[in-house]
Amino acid sequence: MVERISPLGAAFRPGRHGNLTAGPGVQLAEVTPPAIVEAAAWPGQKEALARAVAGATGLALSALPNAGAVGEQATAFSIGPHRFLVTGGDDLTARLTEAVPLETGTLTDLSHGRIALRVAGPRAEWVLSKLFAIDFAAAAFPVAEGRATAHHDVLAQIQRTGPDRFDLFVFRSLARAFWESLCAASEEAGYEVVR
């Protein structure tokens, strides 16, 4: 098995940076899972697709807009009216291919095409609010839900995977530029880059 090479390159600098007077306010990490798959349903089939994804991953996934689910091995969240972004282990694609028939929808492997960046910590909402014009407050953006939004040219699909933890899926080619932006935005709060 050939290792995937991270696109962050030398921009990934483990350790503490920025204003550390109150300790690092956020931890930043690359958390790209082994498999990322976009599952898309035909009109009227999103619930069937949610059930199929749930069956293949063990997640309790709803078909509602912005809905998502977070599990030990897999996550999924809605990224569009008919679409989910599903993440999991190496066997995810095979499991999904078995679970999602052509009558329900299609699957597209994005395991190399998207990079997952994690922003966690007490100042995560503050840092992300600098970059995206969406409401990160817990009441407006509950745990497990997803959002599709953009920072200028960088499309980001974001899932809240914990009370103060967000996983951002960005295009691989833009990941390094976005990572640098993320680090810059985190300087005020102080940040720690963790492996």
Added chain:
Amino acid sequence: MSPRRAASTGLVDRSQALRFTFDGRTYSGHPGDTLASALLANGITLVGRSFKYHRPRGIFTAGVDEPNALVTVLSGDGREPNIPATQIELYEGLEVESQNRFPSLEYDLGALGQLAGPLLSAGFYYKTFMGPVFGPLKGTRFWMICEHAIRRAAGLGRAGYEKDPARYEEMNAFCDVLVVGAGPAGLMAAEAAAKAGRRVILAEQEPKAGGSALWSGEMIGTRPAHQWAQAMAEKLAATENVRFLPRTTVWGYYDGNTLAALERVADRPSGTAKGLPRLRLWNIRAGKVVLATGSLERPVVFPGNDRPGVMLAGAAERYARQYGVLPGERIAVFTNNDGAYRAAAALRKAGAGVVAIVDVRPEISDAARALAQEAGVEPLLGHAVTGTAGKRLTRITIQRFDAATGRVSGDGRPVDVDCLAVSGGWSPTIHLASQAGGKPVWDEALHAFLPPSPMQPWVGAGAFAGAKTTVEALSTGRDAGLAAAGKKPSRARLPAVTAPALDPAPAPVLEIKAAGKAFVDLQNDVTAEDVRLAHREGFISVEHLKRYTTLGMATDQGKTSNLPGLAIMADARGLPIPEVGTTRFRPPFSPVSIGALAADRHRHFKPDRLTPMHDWHVGHGARMMEAGLWHRPMIYGQPGETVEQAYIREAAAVRRSVGICDVSTLGKIAVKGPDAAEFLDRVYTNTFSTLPIGKARYGLMLREDGIVLDDGTTWRLGAHDFLMTTTTANAGKVMQHLEYFLDAVWPHLKVHVTSVTDQWAGAAVAGPDARRVLEACVTGTGVDNVALPFMGIVHGRIAGAPVMICRLSFSGELAYEVYCGAGHGAHVWEALMDAGEPFAITPYGMEALGALRIEKGHVTGAEIDGRTTARDLYLDGMLSKKKPFIGSALMDRESLIDKNRLRLVGIVSLDGQPLGGGAHVVEKGSLDELGASIGHITAACYSPALERHIGLALVKGGKSRHGTRAFVSDPLRKRFGPVEIVSHHFYDPEGRRMHG
């Protein structure tokens, strides 16, 4: 006689000293001071020279409305001009200088311009320079010459040239209720909304909450008003659902209840924590807005009203009470309303001498009379100030005045003073409400415009909404907060307010007509006479008045001059003020630094888009170039090589042995679903439903109007699974095009499109030895002519990584595109380099790629320029006659099949000189004489295969000109020379090499 510190400290911390410099001299102030209060405390009243006449000017206000006291803040090599001294919080080491003076503030040569005063009336520049010029100056650049001198003489501060080292940031915020203004009304509103459980943002432009409570001298409950305000603000700041933003000016009210605010986070060099921005731009999306922006005092206009020492009465009161500074020792008050009497009493109490209260009104309220007594002076009713004297104010002249007729009478009586506190009443600060839409409403009693009825979900409170007392401010504030929270008004008791019972209505007198220059707009040096001149010359609409005289322009946006200007125009027209109207306020409410608007976007506007092999390219000497957001190798230069030498070497290697090029940037779109083939038949001009699995086909797309949109190959990976490739430049556009048709036109088609550009790394391996390179490294599949024929696709592995290989050629050579997961891109690239080593595999960049494709006559964005049709590019063979497709209905319109259209040809330079893209093709002419263009060159290069300079061109008549001579005409690059028009298929037109 000069201003000084009062005995009482106000809200300034005198236990600590802060040093600052003004025009190079060091002074001292205290925390809590503004630069303005500290200057006054040091006895400085002359702080600037005026815009047009260079008249000496002082501090006129104590807040955001300051028109006069603009200074330049220095920081290292940087300079930020035109900052009101009233808006600069004093800090240790602050360095400022005054503006618009030469050689010094005290002795300014520009002031000689005053002698030319009568010449510099409104419209002076238009009349003198912009109109038709007659006589000897006709046709000259007289204005251009004068402009330089005038711009130097007139004007404000100058900006620096150094890079601004400060950091700027942007922040997005959401709330249920945004309260603008933390005066008594705003504090009550925020508290009420917060208690109702709403998410609240409370924004206050000053460093401290309180608004008028900081200097009103009133009591709220049992405490001085400023203590009440501070306690309220502290309580709110500690409330979980409240975000209190001091030093934050809400400056724009936009659609969708989106408001823009500017927070001065660390507007000082010292003590700045790392990563802290200097300014933060807030984009606030509010459910409801409570506008509690208070009111601004306006002056009465009279001759000589601009001398240093003349200031607004409320400002004088504020300096005394909030800052513990006496703006003068012998102070006169000039007013049309009761409010200034409170100022007089406050100044007296702080230790100043109040030598006169001059009131235009014949009668005043008992409360005012009582305050006059506290001030220790008998008010001169029915009088007005009609003149002043002194570079710094030393004397005023008082005359009888009849408010009913506006006439001045009797002899002038001089009174020696060093400060004159003026009040013309108060106007609600309706700027944000006006920005939100609607027409302001005139209130006769207050002689002011009240906010319009809301066009967006906002609620008004306090003086903004016309509240006349602090009690009213508290109650309207609480009700506004409750209303914004969706609750009914409360009947609970409000804190009691101890305040004099002043009459809120001013006399409708805003100008005293007497001899001498009377300034309406201090910042732009617009006089009352200028307004009348504008009227006489027909500029009677307020919008014209503003543009003709510049009244109300520049950094203060006429906060002190709007209403007096309107009143003078209304008087000239013989109309009531509301019929003259008011200009619509536009953002920003107060100046916003450009840095804050641009924010520190860390190049976010244009993020670097990198391929998986980027670091390899950079590490191997590639000179990168930008193609849209992408960074792509232009050449892999060797020491001593020019760009041209490098690309010729690279292109020649492809023709001779083998080259490798990073094509990861090509747009790639997964097209999947039972109707995918049908969809592609509709999208492409040619047919894809007949494409076998495991094969690729070149396709052409048109726009709805019949013009070519893009081209590329699409690969059939399965019955319902296609991989479409697009040009790098059009990837986004094509994706949107497909999404539009699937969403808006044919939603019943079962097709999904997903961008997989980033999923795949791509390497083109091209040249006679390409197959040998693959044979040396590909496992799991054959790559011979049988296993992998032209346009065939195979799956295998390279160095353990799964790859997908399609045999297709852009260069005209035997070529393959090798795709693998992007995370394996660098790994596979290096394996290909290793496998190619025996064949001297040469990485090639965009320049060589361009030369190879020109030699082959392949079109790209230079030819697919949004104007060309398939026929223009001789691609009509790809237009299916068997089915409709996007663009088929309109592509045969008369003008699109005209025989004189520009069509694709090849061009060969006959004089051995290079050709340039964009040059015209002409039939005759010379370097100096432009011939009529018959077309233009779209791309050009030196062809290593043909050993000539060649190009592609779009030329009238196209093919019919093959074999004819013409000229390249490129006057910008001083190029004119003979060319031959030939077929665009320069090299191997039969395609033997790529099929080999």
Added chain:
Amino acid sequence: MLIPCPHCGPRDVQEFSYQGDATRKRPDPASTDVHAWHAYVYDRPNPAGPHREYWQHIGGCRAHIVVERDTLSHEVLGAAFASDLSNQGGTRP
């Protein structure tokens, strides 16, 4: 301006790409009526008042949304997925 995306909720206009008049009707693909095609491609009513427009949520869920918007006040009167309102005219789907 905020646009209420039916999937994502209200979002800033910066996330959207204007895709033109949504009152246009695309003729049957096989139609050769040049006037009908011309009207679809070029004729735009540009009303002062309520208007239906396509906005693609390009910086979000990427759906095309038909937004009814007052061109005088920018007030958004309604929004729906374009896929629920095909603009395909004619009989052949």
